[in-house]
Amino acid sequence: MKKYLLFLAVIVCGLCIQCSSSEDNDSFVDIDAPSNPSRLIASEVTETTLKLAWDASTDNVGVASYSIYKNDIALKSTSSTTTVIDNLLENTNYTFKVKANDAAGNKSGFSNSVNVTTKFSSVLQAESGSIQNYVGNLIDNFPGSSGDNYSEPNNSELTIWQNGISFMLENKLNEAITEFGKLAYQVIEFTDTSLGTAVFYIVKKKTTGTNYWGVYVFSKTPVKSNLVLMAPHSKYDTNTGKQALYCFKNNQAKALLLNGTHRCNNSSTSSCSGTTSACGSSSSYRISDMAHTTTSIFQKTTDILFNTDVNSVFVQLHGFGKTASDPYVIMSNGTRETPSTDYALKIKDELLIEDNSLTFKIAHIDTDWTRLIGFTNTQGRLINNSSNPCNSNAGSSSGRFIHIEQEKSKLRDNEDAWKKMSNALKNAF
Numbered sequence: 001m002k003k004y005l006l007f008l009a010v011i012v013c014g015l016c017i018q019c020s021s022s023e024d025n026d027s028f029v030d031i032d033a034p035s036n037p038s039r040l041i042a043s044e045v046t047e048t049t050l051k052l053a054w055d056a057s058t059d060n061v062g063v064a065s066y067s068i069y070k071n072d073i074a075l076k077s078t079s080s081t082t083t084v085i086d087n088l089l090e091n092t093n094y095t096f097k098v099k100a101n102d103a104a105g106n107k108s109g110f111s112n113s114v115n116v117t118t119k120f121s122s123v124l125q126a127e128s129g130s131i132q133n134y135v136g137n138l139i140d141n142f143p144g145s146s147g148d149n150y151s152e153p154n155n156s157e158l159t160i161w162q163n164g165i166s167f168m169l170e171n172k173l174n175e176a177i178t179e180f181g182k183l184a185y186q187v188i189e190f191t192d193t194s195l196g197t198a199v200f201y202i203v204k205k206k207t208t209g210t211n212y213w214g215v216y217v218f219s220k221t222p223v224k225s226n227l228v229l230m231a232p233h234s235k236y237d238t239n240t241g242k243q244a245l246y247c248f249k250n251n252q253a254k255a256l257l258l259n260g261t262h263r264c265n266n267s268s269t270s271s272c273s274g275t276t277s278a279c280g281s282s283s284s285y286r287i288s289d290m291a292h293t294t295t296s297i298f299q300k301t302t303d304i305l306f307n308t309d310v311n312s313v314f315v316q317l318h319g320f321g322k323t324a325s326d327p328y329v330i331m332s333n334g335t336r337e338t339p340s341t342d343y344a345l346k347i348k349d350e351l352l353i354e355d356n357s358l359t360f361k362i363a364h365i366d367t368d369w370t371r372l373i374g375f376t377n378t379q380g381r382l383i384n385n386s387s388n389p390c391n392s393n394a395g396s397s398s399g400r401f402i403h404i405e406q407e408k409s410k411l412r413d414n415e416d417a418w419k420k421m422s423n424a425l426k427n428a429f
Helices: 002-027 133-142 153-169 173-181 240-251 297-308 343-354 378-383 415-428
Strands: 038-043 049-053 063-070 073-078 083-086 093-101 114-117 127-129 185-192 200-207 215-220 224-231 254-256 315-319 329-332 358-362 401-405
Touching: 038 093, 038 114, 049 093, 049 358, 063 083, 073 083, 127 200, 133 185, 133 200, 133 215, 133 224, 133 240, 133 254, 153 173, 153 200, 153 224, 173 185, 173 224, 185 401, 185 415, 224 240, 240 315, 240 415, 254 297, 297 315, 297 378, 315 343, 315 378, 329 343, 343 415, 378 401
Parallel strands: 127 185, 224 254, 224 315, 315 401, 329 358
Antiparallel strands: 038 049, 049 083, 063 073, 063 093, 093 114, 185 200, 200 215, 215 254, 329 401
């Protein structure tokens, strides 16, 4: 009997030990962080990508993942001890470091930091085909009316851009490419095969760039060397960007300036005078509205072209919704003054040859007309020598700025309509 009781006691004791052991396992809490990753290195650095690798961390239970930090901001996670970083800007410095994580949420300290500067490409890229299709596709992909994709350039960026444009105009392409590259822009040498051997230089944002400042095109050997086409509202005024491109190509004008986003893309307002209901209720212009801000690449490019070539004339194409009392075309030189060479009147006469059903109002001739005459346009104010293009209307006309508002069906609807303006500009210039 004693032996039997002793046997039962041993069994019960064993069960208690098992129960106690099970309870201990269920209550186990992992509070130990992994060791810090070590020997982080960067390799295979290109203009926009690089590879990171590091020695594994150790942990009492096990490492679940690693968090990668770029410039002190968490970028991505991986379970591996190597990773590829992409979507970087060229010729830009970055700092990377890594943390280890276990399944319980414990995090290690940082690894060592590595500083990396991405490579810089100074090679002129070549393309060929139809410039109308190539640049037209860029226009189609400009960001729309929201998203705050557009940001104002700072003074340093404006200076770099000025250097790049100046080098372009001096045909110093390598120097221009270097300057534009600092802003994640590039130069494309484009041969338009539909025009034989006509060559154009396209300055555009790189794929990985984040500066939506517009597209700028220059003829290598312009036929109309005094004509500059501008479309500041190509995502809002239907087809004006592609119409300006069509006119630029078929006249082989000196330059083409296109905005980079919808005019309402950024919600911040411009400090320049004037209001619009284009983005909703009547309010100040947006900083993404290239015709109504002076702190822009669009304005800086205008300024350089205006001061570099005293013979250049800037034709800016717009569109409007015609009411019953409106003409089909409203033109202005930005003032009520009649210049010695009246390009607005010349363009009107040539447009009437193309389509004699068109009707017109011209601000310096029809002086009682006030609708859509572009007096607050900052490029017009600049070209007309306003003392303050942001806030002061010009007092006199230089004769070098033409603001054209167009009804859609007769002039903007398709290539047949664009041809009227293209031919009118050809004959007026």
